[in-house]
Amino acid sequence: MSEASPTTKGAEKFLIAPILVLVMAQIGTTGENSAMSLAATAFADAFGSTTADFQLANMVYSLVAGALMIAGGMMGIIIGWKKSFRIGVLLCAAGEVVVALSPSMMLLTWGGRTLVGLGASFMIPAVLGLIPNIYHSGKNRAIAFGCIGAASGIATILPILFGVLMDAMGFRITFGILACYFLIVFAASFSLPPIEKAPGKLKFDYVGTGLAALGLFMFLVGLSRISVWGLIAPTAAAPFSLLGFSPAPVLTLAGLIVLAIMMFVEKKVEAKNGCALLPQSFYKTPQVLAGLLCSFQIFFSSAMITLLVVPYLQRVAGWSAMQASLIAVAIGVPMFLLALGIPKVAPKMHPRTALQFGYALIGAGTIAIVLSISSDSVSALLWVGAVVIGLGEGCLSAHASNVVALAVNDRDASQSGGVQATSRNVGYAISIAALGATLLIGLNSGIAGSISTNESISPETRAAVAQHNVDMMSNENFVTAMAGVTTSEEEMAALVAANADARTNALRTTLTVGGVIVLLSLLSTPFVKVARKENEAEIATEQAKQPAVDTDSLQTEGA
Structure with a gap:
């Protein structure tokens, strides 16, 4: 049975309650990933997990969500966005329960994280799909998309609470609270206004x-x-x-x-x-591709901090989970302010300009963090870099979703939520995979190269070290890991020095690679030409049955 659509689409008011529900959902998934980023030490203590195990636990969410979110975007059109949203929220709640109660890292990873990823594949496309169906005017739609972008900034503040909870009560209580949070979102979803299903009977692909x-x-x-x-x-x-x-x-x-x-x-x-799972307008429209790349880079840069900087602070510099969570705050506050503020304070700013500022700021912030790193500590430049990265992510978040929605008709704009969400999770997954591989390969090759020319280390010790995959760890933990390799204090001191140099160089190199990848996205910004849609009162009906872009309803910078 179709849901009724609003009858007035002219001078519509901005509805507060619906956006609060959608923001809560976005905060839930982003906050859940933030909590995971702080759980490395807790998982190691509970299960004896390694950095590779921790990376896999983070990766499985992105694997499942990234693989199924495109389908989630189409499913929302077929069964209705609100139903899809609620299914996703309940699956996320179930996943958090499994994480909280898991007796092993394997069940936590393949049970809990899989369920959360599956839930996100329903919920997040629904968040982005509901906005064009609830907010019809271009101004209100831009503000709503900005609020969703700002939600990621709000969520990065939550690790302060998560850090305190993990330090005081452990990860099980933390993820149990997240399960209750998703149940609250489910209850709040019944306040969403009625919306209209896509006309006709669509076939699932x-x-x-x-x-x-x-x-x-x-x-x-x-x-x-x-x-x-x-x-x-x-x-x-x-x-x-x-x-x-x-x-x-x-x-x-x-x-x-x-x-x-x-x-x-x-x-x-x-x-x-x-209709199809992947309409041609998604990959044949340059602006859509530029917008998807923008979503990709927001999560790529976020994972870069989660994977590289936070474990270094906890495992090498000795920061607690609560202390490390302050980095997320330093990024999240400016991200929130710009993502929410740009559409309201600077509504005439061209989306292309915001994206260009965003990429440049993330690159500059990454440079600052690279310069802040020493062998076993960080300088105050770390905080400067975190704030600058937050400003950059805020610029991108303000327009990432709207850039895509502006370039296609309304049906494709609604369905694009799945592709946008997939690009985010693929960005997160690729960051973890590519940068994680760069870090671990650089760490082990760096130690091997350093000790190969050190005459104080015997060939037998070098061969024994080569049999170990060295993890990101403090000097004390490194000595423990290498206890069976040598009994010579001189050799151990040389190995500790080699490890300290290797982890510093590997971390700096990997962050630099990540920063360069973000900056290369500047090459995509000239393709962002559509700034807003005209005929706002007729947006809901324009090209409902056409996959191509209606150029008459689009206004470019020269119009």
């Missing part, structure tokens, strides 16, 4: 969904395991080899091939049914 899920899963798993299974030759940890090669790059390449096949199949599906 099972073939496209299967190909998208398989391709993304293979690509992300392969990329994430390069540091563990090997880049070319397989390591001892690899489950198998393929003609003498590591399975990681083979899986990555196979995933890309499946995704290419999916795009070919989807073109035929759209021509036949009038």
Whole structure:
């Protein structure tokens, strides 16, 4: 049964209650990832987990969510956005319960995190899909999208609470509270206004969904395991080899091939049914691609801090979870202020300008953090870098979703929530995978290179060290890990010095690589040309049955 749509779309008022519910949902998933970023020490104490285990726990959420969010965007159109939203919220709550009660890292990762990722694949596309159906005027829609972007900034403040809870009561209480939070969001969802389902009977694209899920899963798993299974030759940890090669790059390449096949199949599906899992407007419109890249980079840069900086502060510099959470606050407050403030204070700012400022600021902030790092501590530049990165992410968050919605018709704008959410999770996953591999490879190769020329270290000790995969750890923990390698105090001192130099150089190099990847996105900003839509009262009906962009309803910078 279709839900009724609002009858007045002219001078509509900005509805406060709906955006609060959607913001709460966005805060929940972003806050949950923030809590995970602080749990490295707690998981290590409870389960004896390593950095690779912790990376995998973070990765599984992005694997599941990234693989299924495109399907979630289409599912919302078919079953209704509110129903899809509620299903997602309940799955997230169930996932948090599993995390809180898990007796092992394996169940936590493949049970709890899988459920949360599955829930997010329903909920987050619904958040982005509900906005065009609730807010019809261009101004209100831009403010609503800005609020969703600001929600990520608000969520980064929550780690203060999470840090205190983890330090005082452990991770189980923390994730139990998150489960209760999602149940509150579920109850609040019944206050959302009635909206209209897509006209006609749409068919769910099972073939496209299967190909998208398989391709993304293979690509992300392969990329994430390069540091563990090997880049070319397989390591001892690899489950198998393929003609003498590591399975990681083979899986990555196979995933890309499946995704290419999916795009070919989807073109035929759209021509036949009038809709598809991945409409052509998503990848044939340069502005849409620029907007998706923007969403990708927000989460790529966020994961860069989560993966690289926070573990360093906790495991090497000796910061507590609560202290480390202050970094998230330093990023989150400016992010919140700009994401919410730009659409209201500077409504005439062209989205392209905001994106250019955003990328440049994230690059500058990353440089500051690189300069702040020493062998076992950080300088005050860390805080400067965190604030500047937050300002950059705020500029991107203010317009990321709206840039996509402006460039396509309303039906595709609603469905684009799944693709946008996928780009975010793929950004997060690729950051963890690529930068994680760079960090661990740099760390181990750095130690090997340093001790290879050190005459105070015997060949036997060098060979023994080569059998260990060194983790990001303090000097004290390194000595414990290497206790069986040598009994010589002189050799141990040389190994400790080599580890300190290697982890510093590896961290600086990896952060620099991440910053360069963000700055390269500046090349996409010239494609952002559509600044706003005209005929706001007729937006809900424009091109409802057409996949192409209605150029008459778009205003470019020269119009």
